[in-house]
Amino acid sequence: MIEALGLTKRYGEKTAVDDVSFTIPPGSVTGFLGPNGAGKSTTMRMVVGLDRPSAGTVTVNGKPYAHHRSPLREVGVLLDAKAFHSGRTARSHLRTMAATHHLPRRRVDEVIEMTGLAGVAGKRVGGFSLGMGQRLGIAAAMLGDPRTLILDEPVNGLDPEGVQWVRHLVRELANEGRTVFLSSHLMSEMALTADQLLVIGRGRIIAAGPVMEVIESVTGSTVRVRSPRLSELAGLLRADGVVLTATEAGRLEVQGLSAEQIGEAAGAHGIVLHELSPRSASLEDAYMRLTQDAVEYHSDTPHTTQRAGTR
Numbered sequence: 283m284i285e286a287l288g289l290t291k292r293y294g295e296k297t298a299v300d301d302v303s304f305t306i307p308p309g310s311v312t313g314f315l316g317p318n319g320a321g322k323s324t325t326m327r328m329v330v331g332l333d334r335p336s337a338g339t340v341t342v343n344g345k346p347y348a349h350h351r352s353p354l355r356e357v358g359v360l361l362d363a364k365a366f367h368s369g370r371t372a373r374s375h376l377r378t379m380a381a382t383h384h385l386p387r388r389r390v391d392e393v394i395e396m397t398g399l400a401g402v403a404g405k406r407v408g409g410f411s412l413g414m415g416q417r418l419g420i421a422a423a424m425l426g427d428p429r430t431l432i433l434d435e436p437v438n439g440l441d442p443e444g445v446q447w448v449r450h451l452v453r454e455l456a457n458e459g460r461t462v463f464l465s466s467h468l469m470s471e472m473a474l475t476a477d478q479l480l481v482i483g484r485g486r487i488i489a490a491g492p493v494m495e496v497i498e499s500v501t502g503s504t505v506r507v508r509s510p511r512l513s514e515l516a517g518l519l520r521a522d523g524v525v526l527t528a529t530e531a532g533r534l535e536v537q538g539l540s541a542e543q544i545g546e547a548a549g550a551h552g553i554v555l556h557e558l559s560p561r562s563a564s565l566e567d568a569y570m571r572l573t574q575d576a577v578e579y580h581s582d583t584p585h586t587t588q589r590a591g592t593r
């Protein structure tokens with residue numbers, strides 16, 4: 283469990299993380315989302331004591347990270363996948379880490395196997411691809427068999443097989459009761475992997491909760507209905523707070539009522555339904571709406587194109 287209370291980080295005039303409070307529970311995967319520069323890495327760095335908060339506190343399993351007697355056994359961290367000594371082999375890097383932290387040497391071979399690095403464990407890290415570096419970073423995070431994992435962009439640079447492997451790995455770790463806190467820019471991947479979301483924008487939390495709840499709180503859920511007696515059904519459903527949108531002949535999108543409520547109303551009046559399907563927006567849609575006011579670095583492509591065209 284990770285608990286932050288009033289966590290704040292200022293760099294001179296810039297407030298990178300602004301009075302943030304959250305709880306990352308054990309036994310689930312929590313996705314950390316936010317635009318570039320929103321404060322994700324700074325928050326993660328404060329969790330593991332690499333940055334000192336300007337105000338507030340953050341604890342891992344009840345204590346600040348630095349107060350744990352054996353931090354590597356408590357928290358596994360992947361923050362910068364390229365932060366390895368490039369002249370060392372992957373195996374010697376992991377062995378050095380294990381020796382420094384009094385971890386058994388056999389654990390090195392276990393994590394090498396687990397992360398699919400067996401074929402390249404004797405190669406120098408300097409020659410590793412980004413994906414191999416990510417796997418080594420995850421191996422290092424797993425070395426102490428920690429109860430909590432903090433992974434900043436773990437799928438960055440991985441091929442589709444690697445992405446799927448990370449997804450299964452983090453699910454398994456959460457199912458074992460561990461706390462998994464990971465950031466990613468890949469919304470589709472986050473929608474498949476995370477149970478909970480924490481969304482940050484300009485250093486402040488802008489949404490938190492189970493993935494579906496966050497999506498529905500932003501976009502609302504709709505129910506698609508098809509019926510040969512649609513206008514009659516629409517008349518029955520019309521009420522305050524209910525939005526009915528005719529999308530094409532014989533089909534209606536209903537906002538503000540559940541599929542059960544619509545089915546009951548239709549059934550009570552003997553109206554046959556040909557479709558009754560709850561629909562949610564994608565996480566990507568919800569994320570774009572949530573963060574539209576919190577994006578610091580907007581891309582300028584449409585304007586550039588227009589200007590170029592008028593020259």
Ligand SMILES: Nc1ncnc2c1ncn2[C@@H]1O[C@H](COP(=O)(O)OP(=O)(O)OP(=O)(O)O)[C@@H](O)[C@H]1O
Pocket residue numbers: 293296297298316317318319320321322323324325
């Ligand atoms: N050491 C530092 N000195 C000054 N400003 C910093 C420092 N580290 C981060 N910042 C600023 O704090 C803000 C938050 O940065 P951070 O790296 O935490 O964002 P992020 O959400 O991880 O972004 P990204 O998705 O681009 O990795 C940014 O505006 C960044 O420029």
